[in-house]
Amino acid sequence: MTEKPMVLVAARDPSRAMSLENALPLAEVRHIGDAESLLRETHLTPPGVVLLYTDLPTRLALPELLTMLRGRADLTHTRWLAVGTQGLGPLLQAGADALMSDSTSTEALASQVRTLLERVRQSREQGERLAVLQRRMDTWEHEERVRDQLVHMLVHDLKNPIAAVMGLLEVVEEDDTLAKESRDLLRLAREETHHLLHLSVNMLDVRKIQAGKMKLNTELLFAPQLSEVVEQARGDVGVGLQDRHLRIELPQEMPPLTADPEILRRIYANLLSNAMKHTTTGGVITILAQPQGGELLCTMRDDGEGIPAEDIPNLFAAFEQSRLTLHGRFDTGMGLAFCKLAIEGHGGRIWVESERGKGASFYFTLPLDLQTDDDDDDFADLLI
Structure with a gap:
């Protein structure tokens, strides 16, 4: 059985609570005759709504009393309805949720209380969901x-x-x-x-x-540094590449990359290792790079087994694309997950194009620093 919400009527006249009780059969209505009783009662059971009449006997000013009550954590969900003829403005500033005249009909007062109780219910449900x-x-x-x-x-x-x-x-x-x-x-x-x-x-x-x-330790990498990074990655992959045909076509000149050379080396090593795992002895792996607009488009292509279409959406998710390689080893996808995160950390992007049985092409972009050449030209002009 659902417990009835509690409504406290803090007023000098107890008849105010009695008339409201008849209009709110689904709530438990109690009368509170003074401020001290209100403080005590709210400590015992937090009410849903408190009707705070301006004629309530109190040693404190009512706005001060309301401010004190609104500051309590156990009354977070309680709603406060100030009722009276005078002194409502300060109560609104002190945190009253609504104001009504004490000459308002019981039905209108009960309607406002029901609205506030609904807000209390919603607030408590939201609080419970947030706690979960x-x-x-x-x-x-x-x-x-x-x-x-x-x-x-x-x-x-x-x-x-x-x-x-x-x-x-x-x-x-x-x-x-x-x-x-x-x-x-x-x-x-x-x-x-x-x-x-x-x-x-x-x-x-x-x-x-x-x-x-x-953290990325970025540097300006020109064409010679890019070639050096690729060559180091080639050495990182190991002797397995001796059984593959490796073609490398890199630009002789290009605007510089803004990249971390060690991370870029790891990206190339992971993509090269991935290509090797999915090609057979004698297979061809091609590494390409060419500037396109403000980016360097890098390609890692192989003529291996290719990738099933259903595997491509999760290809760069760690541990989510475990599939058997041509060499009997399960590929966890951790290397490709690293590549995606590292490339995106550089401001680039990575994707793959593949057809089952026809190899795979991995593409990734890295931003070029197009300002460097212009700055060098300006510096040369100044020297002239």
């Missing part, structure tokens, strides 16, 4: 903190032993006495270890970017 949402938000934030701490701990605990294993495998692989089969197994082990290292680092960086904790 706040609890959910607190739970989510706690889970995010735990997840961040776990990812950070795992990555930092894994990086050093993985790097040590890679170094040891490289040393053993250089042993000339090893049989070809053993050398191939070692090379495969080193590639998988390298993949594990990249996966762990990407995982940490994706979390950092999502949390807004990764």
